[in-house]
Amino acid sequence: MSLDAKTVLRTARLARIGLAPAEVEALQKDMGSIIDWVEQLNELDVSDVPPMIGTGLAKPRLREDRITDGERPDDVLSNAPDREGPYFTVPKVVE
């Protein structure tokens, strides 16, 4: 079943991905068919099954609470698409 355009657009908005009208149409069909396909999981009774969150192989561990980022502002900024001095720039958000 095809998803409605409203659902696709709402999801795109949540994911912050701009879509052209032709893309919306293609996604309605593709996302719809993938969602139909995953519906087969409803055949299973999972009421007493715990969810698997990761593989559980690594033991949770504590580390000393200290700054480990190494004071490397130039490295951090080195890939900024736009910057002013030691700052990232963004479009104006406060009037």
Add this chain to the structure above:
Amino acid sequence: MSTPFDYTLASARDALRARKISARELTEAHLSAIERLDGSLNSFITTTPENALKAADAADATLAKGEGGELCGLPLGIKDLFCTNGTRTTAASNILRDFVPPYESTVTSNLLRDGAIFLGKLNLDEFAMGSGNLNSAFGPAINPWKRNGSDEQLVPGGSSGGSAAAVAAGLVLGATGTDTGGSIRQPAAYTGIAGIKPTYGRCSRFGTIAFASSLDQAGPMARNLQDCAILLRSMAGFDQRDSTSVDTPVPNYEAALNRGVKGLRVGIPKEYHADGMPAEIEALWQQGINWLRDAGAEIKEVSLPHTKYGLPTYYIAALAEASSNLARYDGLRFGARVKADSLDAMYEASRAAGFGEEVKRRILLGTHVLSSGYYDAYYLRAQKVRTLIQQDFLKAYEDVDVLLTPTAPSSAFALNEKPSDPVQMYLNDVFTVPASMAGVPALSVPAGLDGQGLPLGLQLIGKFFDEETLIAAGHVLEQAASFTHRPTIHAGNPA
């Protein structure tokens, strides 16, 4: 040795130590092969010849003193998903087209520590999302193999398609791959090479660009399992900077190679007899069973009853994680930005322009299954089914030590045979995804050619952190198959 391209990683290592060849000669030979052949393979996104030659000279100086790490002077390729300090790392995406990491991933820094020489960064599906290397912003990587009597371009598999193509064509002695649902094993099978997806937590994920964090695992790809074993020993190990890294000693995998399979219990999962699987693949699987039995293994049928749910569960879990991981590409701190008047418009325009079609589709599906009203129905349910899939394996391992299956349900397909339905495309991973979901290790070895002359692989799946048994059993298959075929495009072929 007739040409430098007859070496395996292991024999090149020995030749370097014996000073039968220099690291510079070996590196130059491989760089010139890349120059000569990669126009037809597109396996590299970025080559780093100057750095490689500098590293080769340093390796020669070290080797001359009788010193040097396990990989000293050996030319490798790195999947362009591993951050390399000062070398562009793209994830085959436009959004990272100009991204130059100021740090090194743990896996690549381990390889450098042991003296490896990097020839460059290898092509892949964008953000490792795909099974054919067709979703790359730098164009598809091409399989060096051709069908008998045909010049048609075939996919090398994916997502580690550039790694597979480069290794198979002899452009590098080995490569790194990453495997989230089959991205090392399926391309290895499609190109006639070996590849290992280790246990989840064996190789650090630090500095590896994330797709689905609970599944992503780095591993080696090379011409045989001895070479993979050498690479894995270097790549693996505990890392404080990855919270899922497991602190358990790294064995000498190479030493496990000749252990044999006498008395080993090998499970054959009955659910892997997929509908519509080519008879040749069924026959090869049976051949693999016979090989292991002849070498002294005990063969048992086992059941992994939730196998058919592996793929749909995978696509929910992996895409949900991907939607979250890829939220960081916002055009703000790194990556490409498309200017716009508001912050939201900038995000939307940057992500619209920066991501390819499949990546957008997966982010949107992942966002959908996590969104309010759908979370329990899709994501939570998938996590529960994942528990059932893992239990299938753990139960099977009460009776057997390893599982033997085909790696993929077909051989490599042509670029223009890509299914238009995404679900059909996802089916390529039907045999590889369940082991990823369970977190257990698995490998693929080349086992024969199909009627069209294309390689086919067999997969072995093992117990947590028992890569050694996998390598031993895989080596028995390798020896029995004695796969020495070379692809049409190979560095060692006469020009």
